[in-house]
Amino acid sequence: MSDSATDKDKLIQALLQERDELFQENYRLRKIDNGALDTLEAKAQELEAVLAKKEQQIKKLTDQLAWFRHKFFGSSSEKHIAADPDQRKIDWEGLEVLPEEKVAIEDAEKELIEYERRKPAKDKKKAVRQPLPEHLRREVEIIEPEGKQAHWVRIGEEVTEILEYKPGEAYVRQVRRIKYAEKQTTEENNSDNEQVEETSAIRIAPMPLLPLPRSNAGPSLLAELIMNKYFYHLPFHRQISILKMEGIRLPASTVNGWFQGSSDLLRALYARLKEIVLKSDYIQVDESTIPVINNKKHKAQKAYLWMVRSVMDNLVFFHYDKGSRAQKVVVDLLKNYQGAVQTDGYQAYSIYEQKKGVLLLGCWAHARRKFSESLAEDKTGAEYALAQIAKIYQVEQMATEQEMDYGQRAELRKRLAYPIMRAFEKWIESYYPKALQGGKMSKALAYTYNLFLRLSRYHLDGRYMLDNNLAENAIRPLAVGRKGYLFCGNHDAAENAAIMYSLLGCCKASDVNPREWLTDVFSRIALYNSNYDLDLADLLPHNWKKSNDCQNFPESSN
Structure with a gap:
């Protein structure tokens, strides 16, 4: 009996020890597992952050790729036509538009639509080949029919003129100044004898007035070099190579000095x-x-040239x-300027909102460009915005076609364009929360909203332009030249x-021929620079x- 009890106690002790070992092993495994879970959770959070960053980067690169595809393979025009013109209407849902404002907007849109319907269709003229200028030298080439017989009688001829070209001719202007010796005779009478003395004067x-003293470069050559570089964008080293083919060798240092x-x-x-532009x-x-x-x-580092254009x-x-x-x-640059200044949205110009005597205007073309770039992201919103901007430009087209003066143009803008702009501004306020934050839209x-006050001011004066496009056209030669x-x-x-x-x-x-102008100015500029009674503005x-x-103005390559 005692042996049996002892065996049971041993069994119980063995089972308890096994249970304790299992418990300890379980605890150890739990501890290891919990650490692994914490590590996995931390890694998961890191991966989520990396994934979010990658998604943001992918979106940025996708937008850039879309922009480059549009830039290089798409149409460069910013004009926009909706898929269905009959559905171009304002969605008034959620807009805080007063009843009288709504009536004014509807009246403006109705008048624009009626004007487009009444406007006669433009007749497309067929292209007609213009005759070649009479002052050009003709080299006559006579072609007789093959197998001409003596009994044939000439009854006329058919003339075809073909425009040909030979490289420009460089020539030497040889100035020969004839020297003369003027003899003078002087007689002296003395009581004893007479003396006769002869003297001579040269x-x-x-010399004719030359643009560059101690230089053999004439006005026409200087004009040609400068016009080719800054009008036709042909660098000096290429021009030197062209002259070399004509047998004229000019060192680069000489041309740079000129x-x-x-x-x-x-x-x-x-x-x-x-001075004249800033006045x-x-x-x-x-x-x-x-x-x-x-x-x-x-x-090379990026530098900037500032361009100022007098519109009128x-x-x-x-300016550099x-x-x-x-x-x-x-x-x-504009410290003493008084008047209207039209710019894009660059923050540097914002200081003129507070300057007395200066009215800051915006550029609708830049705003339109932003919405054009967001078409792929938000087609509905972008199409609506572009449609409203198109109506504003339609008012300008209407004024131009009717040949309105500045006063009439300002009145038309106030009556038709201003109500459309007011509704557009309120639409921007209501639509902004719906747009994808950080996206192009x-x-x-x-x-557009931050610059809307500048954008809307153009209606105050009929002289003011809708956009800065003419200024950008003036900058284009710089972009091509570089x-x-x-x-x-x-x-x-x-x-x-x-x-x-x-x-x-x-x-x-x-519309002045730059070759003629530069040649004439180089011939006379030294005189103007030395005589302050002459006005350089002439x-x-x-x-x-x-x-x-001055005629025959050449078309530049831009």
């Missing part, structure tokens, strides 16, 4: 142009990049200040480029055109 005509001398000659004329009461301002070599870093005078000048795009540059709405010459060697070279782009831009705006292209016959 007579020679003075260019520096030409820039110095035109600097005072450029300053006079700048006008309505200007457009924009800026564009130009690569400039940094001598310390030995590489159709004059333009470029060490390549800076900082607000201080435009503040110093959200940015387009924010951009693809050819790639960079400016230093700040001085960039300042010289600003001078040339300004004066040649005025030639293009005034040499500016728009004034020069009034006193000269």
Whole structure:
């Protein structure tokens, strides 16, 4: 009996020990498992953060890819036509529009629709080949029919004119100044004898006035070099190669010296142009990049040229200040300006909202561009916004087709465009919360809303433009040119480029032949620079055109 009890106690002890071991093992495994779970949870959170960051990056790259595809393979026009024009209507749901405002908007839209229906369709004219100019030299080529017989009688001829071209001719202007010796006789009477003395004086005509003293570069050659580079975007080294083929070898240092001398000659004329533009009461301002070599870093860095355009005078000048795009540059440039300033949404211009005597205007083309870029993301919202902007441009087209003066144009804008703009502003307020935050549509709405006060001011004066497109057109030669010459060697070279782009831009705006203008100005500019009684403004292209016959204006490559 005792042995049996002892065996039971041993069994119980063994079972209890086994249970304790299992418990300890279970506890150890639980502890290990819990640590692994914590580690897995931490890793999961890290992966979620990385995934969110990657998704954001993928969205950004997708947007960039869509933009590049549109830029390089899509249409460059920003005009927008909805899929179904019959459904172009305002969705009034959720908009806080007063009843009288709604009536004004509906009346404006109704008048625009009626005008489009009444407008006669434009007749498409067939292209007609224009005759070649009579002043061109004709080289006659006579072709007789094959197998001509003696008994054939000539009854007429058929004439076909084909335009051909030979490279321009470089020639030497040889100035021969004839020398004369003028003999003079002097007689002296004395009591004893007479003395006769003969003297001679050299007579020679003075040298004609040359643009660059101690240089053999004539005005026409300087004009050709500068026009080819800054009008046709042909760098100097390519022009040197072309002249070399004609047997004319010019060192690059010589051509660069000529260019520096030409820039110095035109600097005072450029300053006079700048003074005239800043005296006008309505200007457009924009800026564009130009690569400039940094001598310390030995590489090209991004610099900026500022462009100022006088809208009413159709004059333009470029300003360079060490390549800076900082607000201080435009503040110093326009420190004494009074009038209307039209710009894009660059923050540097916002200071003029508070300056007395300056009215800041916006650019509808920039706002339209933002919505065009957001079509792929939010087609419904973007199409509606583009449709409203199209109506605003339609009002301008209506005024232009009816040949309205500035007063009539301002009244039409107030009656038709202003109610549409008011409704558009309220739509932006209500639609912004629905747009994807951080997306292109959200940015387009924010951009337009923040600048809406500037955008709507154009209706105050019939002279004011809807957009800055003409200013951007003035900048386009700079964008094309930098693809050819790639960079400016230093700040001085960039300042010289600003001078040339300004004066040649005025030639293009005034429809003046830059070759004729530069040749004439280089022939006379030294006289104007030395005689302060003469006004340099007389040499500016728009004034020069009034006193000269300048035709055959060449089309530039931009």
